[in-house]
Amino acid sequence: MPNIAYQGAITPKFLANGPVKSRRCTDVLCLVIFGLFWFGMFSIGQYAIREGHPQAYLAPYDQFGNPCGEGQTAKYPYLYFIENAQGFFLPNNTVCVAKCPQKDSSSLKCAPDYQGDNRYCEEIKVYATVPYFERFCLPQASKMFASLYKTNALNFSYLFEAMGDLKENYWLLFVVAGIALLIGFIYLILMKFFAGIVIWMILLSIFGSFVLVGLICLQKPLGIEKSLSKITPEPVELLEESVRRTLGLSAFGSAFVSLVVICYFKHRINLAIAVLKTAADFIGDEKGILIIPPVFFLKSVVFYIVWFLTAVYLVGTNKVRPSPTHLPIAEIEWTTGSKWLMGYFIFGLFWNNAFDIALSQFIISSTVCMWYFKITKSITGKFPLITSLFRCITHFGSIAYGSLLVGILDFWRLIITFLNSRFGRKDEQTGEDRRGYCLLCCDCVLGCFENALRFINRHAYTQIAMTGKGFCEATEDAYYLMIRNAWRFGTVHGLGGIYTFVGELAMTSLATLYGYILITQHPDIEAKIYSPPIMCVFFAITSFIIAHVFMGVYGVSADTIVHCFAMDEEMNNGSAVHAPERLQDFAEVHLGKKLIDHPDQ
Numbered sequence: 001m002p003n004i005a006y007q008g009a010i011t012p013k014f015l016a017n018g019p020v021k022s023r024r025c026t027d028v029l030c031l032v033i034f035g036l037f038w039f040g041m042f043s044i045g046q047y048a049i050r051e052g053h054p055q056a057y058l059a060p061y062d063q064f065g066n067p068c069g070e071g072q073t074a075k076y077p078y079l080y081f082i083e084n085a086q087g088f089f090l091p092n093n094t095v096c097v098a099k100c101p102q103k104d105s106s107s108l109k110c111a112p113d114y115q116g117d118n119r120y121c122e123e124i125k126v127y128a129t130v131p132y133f134e135r136f137c138l139p140q141a142s143k144m145f146a147s148l149y150k151t152n153a154l155n156f157s158y159l160f161e162a163m164g165d166l167k168e169n170y171w172l173l174f175v176v177a178g179i180a181l182l183i184g185f186i187y188l189i190l191m192k193f194f195a196g197i198v199i200w201m202i203l204l205s206i207f208g209s210f211v212l213v214g215l216i217c218l219q220k221p222l223g224i225e226k227s228l229s230k231i232t233p234e235p236v237e238l239l240e241e242s243v244r245r246t247l248g249l250s251a252f253g254s255a256f257v258s259l260v261v262i263c264y265f266k267h268r269i270n271l272a273i274a275v276l277k278t279a280a281d282f283i284g285d286e287k288g289i290l291i292i293p294p295v296f297f298l299k300s301v302v303f304y305i306v307w308f309l310t311a312v313y314l315v316g317t318n319k320v321r322p323s324p325t326h327l328p329i330a331e332i333e334w335t336t337g338s339k340w341l342m343g344y345f346i347f348g349l350f351w352n353n354a355f356d357i358a359l360s361q362f363i364i365s366s367t368v369c370m371w372y373f374k375i376t377k378s379i380t381g382k383f384p385l386i387t388s389l390f391r392c393i394t395h396f397g398s399i400a401y402g403s404l405l406v407g408i409l410d411f412w413r414l415i416i417t418f419l420n421s422r423f424g425r426k427d428e429q430t431g432e433d434r435r436g437y438c439l440l441c442c443d444c445v446l447g448c449f450e451n452a453l454r455f456i457n458r459h460a461y462t463q464i465a466m467t468g469k470g471f472c473e474a475t476e477d478a479y480y481l482m483i484r485n486a487w488r489f490g491t492v493h494g495l496g497g498i499y500t501f502v503g504e505l506a507m508t509s510l511a512t513l514y515g516y517i518l519i520t521q522h523p524d525i526e527a528k529i530y531s532p533p534i535m536c537v538f539f540a541i542t543s544f545i546i547a548h549v550f551m552g553v554y555g556v557s558a559d560t561i562v563h564c565f566a567m568d569e570e571m572n573n574g575s576a577v578h579a580p581e582r583l584q585d586f587a588e589v590h591l592g593k594k595l596i597d598h599p600d601q
Helices: 028-051 119-123 142-150 156-168 171-218 222-229 241-264 266-285 287-315 336-373 384-394 396-423 434-467 471-484 486-521 532-571 581-593
Strands: 078-083 089-097 129-132 136-139 319-321 331-333
Touching (some): 028 287, 028 336, 028 396, 171 241, 171 266, 171 486, 171 532, 266 336, 266 532, 287 532, 336 384, 336 532, 396 434, 434 471, 434 532, 471 532
Antiparallel strands (some): 129 136, 319 331
16 A cells, blocks of 8 residues: 655665765755845945944943034043932933043043033042943942842843953963863763763653652652741742642653653664764864864954944944933934844844855765765775865855745744834733734744754755755755654654763863862952852853854754764665764664655565
């Protein structure tokens, strides 16, 4: 009886020796559109730099509406916060001054007020300040700015002292980054030997957690209730008996389901473990692949900086006026044209960000494909990474196509977030936020769709690396290959995500801990640190970026390996001929279990 559900065509035999060598440029039209879009961004950037005046809204404004350091107040570049009779520093009680006073009761040169008179400056209480960013005069003692916290303003003094720590001790970030990278290599080595133990411990701990919750819920927590009865004379009941019984039975039911799933998918879990170990072998053999994410990260940082500076000038093309509430920040009157240009520019940010991610994924996937099929037949050359770099140029159009779809979804999610903040208000009669609920649901749906699209795109790039096809054809082939091996792909991706998360957590926490020990136990370094907790935050951010980049290579490699493994089996009648040693060991034990269900087999 034929299978009604169409599951696509089996992987063709011409890929039996690995990725095809003969290639052509794919999705040229999308590449042309991408180039024209870049020309549009470049034109907008030129217009923004030529017509924009960002200093008009970046300059702080005093209570009289004067931009400090601009126009008539060019000789008064600093904003000085006036201390009132109660000792508060209000953000709408400021003046522009020529320079920041260095000590109490020193002279103060203020900009003129509405009538062009600056004699009022003689009545202002003068206190010692420190200049920040060549714009603000802030109190030297952080406790003086505690009043700003009481008035819903910011404690600038503590913030700028912490930024001073970063400026003076930035070299510590490189030390922590190196430690995080070393921990990552150690983690990969340990995965080769203990990946299976860790995975099974995680799965069994999930089962044990459900059982423990069930036991706790079905037993009345008398000890807790007696402890609470000492605090309050009234009887305390944490949960009703029926609710507790329902939760307990649900927990035991979940434990039973998890146990059945673990037993039923035992072979696929073993495959996932073999794939994870093989991914560690790949990174160990092709260490040069680790240079790809840092290079793209630095490229993205440069792009973000240029984009941000251009956006600052683009905002400066609008009209600027002082705040009606006399705050230091000016108000911007957006024109319709500048709104459209900014929307175009923001979409360019999303598209280029998705393009960089897709390009790095393609290079990694292409390298993994050549490494996988090079195990038995050396037909792809000695340097698969360099070959992948040249091949990505051929498929720029396909990569731009896939990243365009992701960029559109990201842009629409930003629009929904903006609409939710603008229109998602509560109904006056019912008190319900109906529009907010609707927009929140739309954002949730788009978020799920975006995650699915990113997952499909990752495997589509693997198909492009293998077959040299265009994006649409490769996506179709990748989709049906995943349908035929759904549990395999899902298990590897899920367990790989757990392993990646554990690796990122270990690298971030251990590197941050080392940084904390370094700045607290070394006397010379500790003397230069104003705020160790803030420095630890910078350590955590730096080490997380390194961990995310490092483990990102591992995650893409694992997904690509299971993709190649499935194609290898389909091309060789269920035998993974080109599989690396760890996958070969798995295949010898479990391949006879008929892990592929297809009508043609």
